[in-house]
Amino acid sequence: MSVRTDAGRIGTDALETYLDTERQAVEAALVRALDALAPALASEVAGAVRHGVMGGGKRLRPILCVSAHAACGGDGSEAVYDLAASLELIHAYSLMHDDLPCMDDADLRRGLPTTHKEHGEAVTMRAGAALIPAAALQALAACERLGCAPDVSEAVTAVLLRAAGAGGMVGGQWADLEGEGMSLGAAELDDLHRRKTGALLAASLEMGALAAGAEGPVVDAFRAYGRAVGLAFQIVDDVLDATQSAETLGKRPSDAAHGKSTYVSLYGLDEARRRAVAESDRAVAALTDAGVEAPMLTALARFVVERQS
């Protein structure tokens, strides 16, 4: 397979335009996904799903997926956005459940009341649970529309579910909850966040590359980019939680109140920021070393460390 080469560096304005355009295309795919899902749901559950999925957000995971697909020669068809939307369905469920009183107990998300504050805990539990199989089916159907061979469709969907599962996001969240009030060391913190936040981010890249027909070392490079960007993302998340207001973040800073070990509590602000930049550079190097030139992914790695919310 050939890996597309985009010459040149992406400037800030071009990146913002790209993010806006891609966000809109992802949101159109999310509307298609929810319209298809809604008839199977009780109306109050469908309302909670819509609140949790459509209420804003950067849509970073789907955008990374689409960008990886394009870098591997993908054509940007509607089905790629449907595939990318499967990641956002998992992400949205994780936020809805994370905000529940039995986990982070949050009342504000993306500048809006959290789903359970609007729709109640029982309905939010059901809405989140409905999104997990819906995401898997969404990924499978999108791969078929993309013309992926059955073994590729299966591999792409398995990457999504593995990242979301006990070895990935669920296990990382569990470790995070168990670690509240404890002082975690660097290795424990890295392991926790590679699973809780990093696994789904890395899956975004791997799914996009696989669905475009990439194989072997090229897929490995996208996975390595995803792992490094995932860690950079979480370090910055900790920095923002320690430095920004609820108004800027759209959610209340809560790490200190929950007694969480963070990259800021472990290293301090300056060293945490330095480590985020180093991981972002490592991400870009993983692609370059494999001969993949993808300036948009270079720009997205920069965005991850420069973002303010």
Ligand code: GRG
């Ligand atoms: C049953 C233990 C158990 C877990 C269920 C709730 C859950 C699964 C997982 C939670 C995972 C979680 C909340 C990870 C945090 C990831 C993170 C940093 C989210 C913020 O992502 P952004 O900034 O958010 O991309 P937007 O709003 O832009 O989409």
